[in-house]
Amino acid sequence: MxxxxxxxxxxxxxxxxxxxxxxxxxxxxxxxxxxxxxxxxxxxxxxxxxxxxxxxxxxxxxxxxxxxxNTLEVVHVWLRPWIEVERDAIVLKSYEPLVIPGLLQTEAYARSLLSTGTLPAGQLDPQVRARIDRQQVLGQDNPPLLFAVIDETVLRRAVGGAAVMREQLDHLLMASERPNVNIHIVPASTGAYVGLNGAFVIATLPDSRELAYLDHQLEGLVSERPNDILPVREAWEKVRGVALPVQQSIELIREVAKTWT
Missing domain, CATH: 1.10.260.40 (lambda repressor-like DNA-binding domains)
Structure with missing residues (x-):
């Protein structure tokens, strides 16, 4: 490169x-x-x-x-194809039950998450920078339309401490003001639902192709096979169905942000 x-x-x-x-x-x-x-x-x-x-x-x-x-050279080899997909996508549908989606993380939040892993010495700063640099996709010319569904427990999990969480939730509120960003929260009162099976992202490309990204402990999986896309698309519809509308979601984020003092 x-x-x-x-x-x-x-x-x-x-x-x-x-x-x-x-x-x-x-x-x-x-x-x-x-x-x-x-x-x-x-x-x-x-x-x-x-x-x-x-x-x-x-x-x-x-x-x-x-x-x-710089981003492609730092990130894991298996993630590089997905970064290219993110940049080309016209729509991104992201669901996260455990953490704030990478495209919406603050630097402090990302650093707190990445520092808990097994990165080699000297790799933390480059990995954090690469994650933050990926977010430029949301401000590029013709940015993708991002729909992010996040479990309420994510807003209440103390990643990095109160100051980091307050900054992160304030960042979510600012991001929601972008015309291409829609944030939905699944309330804790929902109980068990299909999204608890794991995080995923569905990307729609300009040629109408859909690709799915599934994350786990070892590496992420990128697929455009119809047999993989169909159940992920069904899961998306179900998590969207139990999530709050945008305005109610923003109000919930604002309420939880006040608790991080």
């Missing part, structure tokens, strides 16, 4: 008929710096790519590519 970014930078430069020296002058870097980036000896930094985007008016293309590459 890094080679792809370097190749695109080189294509941009040559398409403008610029030498490495001239390209460097335009973005206020030396020609030798440009050369070292294009040969892979020096990684392109955020500042470097921001300068390229600004000077050549690419609309932030190279900065977005860096985020995408």
């Amino acid at each position: 890094s080679e792809f970014l370097i190749t695109e930078l080189r294509i941009l430069r040559t398409s403008r008929g610029l030498s490495q020296e001239d390209f460097g002058k335009a973005i206020k870097y030396s020609g030798s710096h440009v050369s070292s980036v294009e040969t892979g000896q020096r990684p392109p930094t955020e500042e470097y790519l921001e300068a390229v985007d600004r000077v050549f008016e690419t609309g932030g293309l190279f900065s977005r590519l860096l985020v995408r590459i």
Whole structure:
């Protein structure tokens, strides 16, 4: 993926008929710096790519590519295909009985969750950053329509402590103000229901294909087989059926947020 970014930078430069020296002058870097980036000896930094985007008016293309590459290089191999699906989806239907959905987590909440796992030394910060970077999909051009159904117990589980939870629930309230985000809460009074069997996400792509993502302790499963999609779609309809409408859900989140003091 890094080679792809370097190749695109080189294509941009040559398409403008610029030498490495001239390209460097335009973005206020030396020609030798440009050369070292294009040969892979020096990684392109955020500042470097921001300068390229600004000077050549690419609309932030190279900065977005860096985020995408960094995310894919850090996350588990089995998760990479789903991240691509998230970026291409027009609709995401997410259900979570245990934690706040990743696309709606704060950095502190994500850090608290990930620190309880078995990440190798030095991997916590990159993993947290990758999770937060994935959330850019909700603010991209033509973002997916996200329907998130969350069990009420998630709002009351002390992940990271009271301050972290208050920030997280306030973040949910702010996210719900986005026109493409709809949050529904399954009240604790519901008792047993099909969603307690596990978390899942259904993605609808522009060509109307549906893919499902199922999470568990070892790794996530991505499938578009009809025999897999059908029961997940049925489960979605059932959890939506027991969840509160959006406005009542927001009121419940606001009430629970007040308890985290």
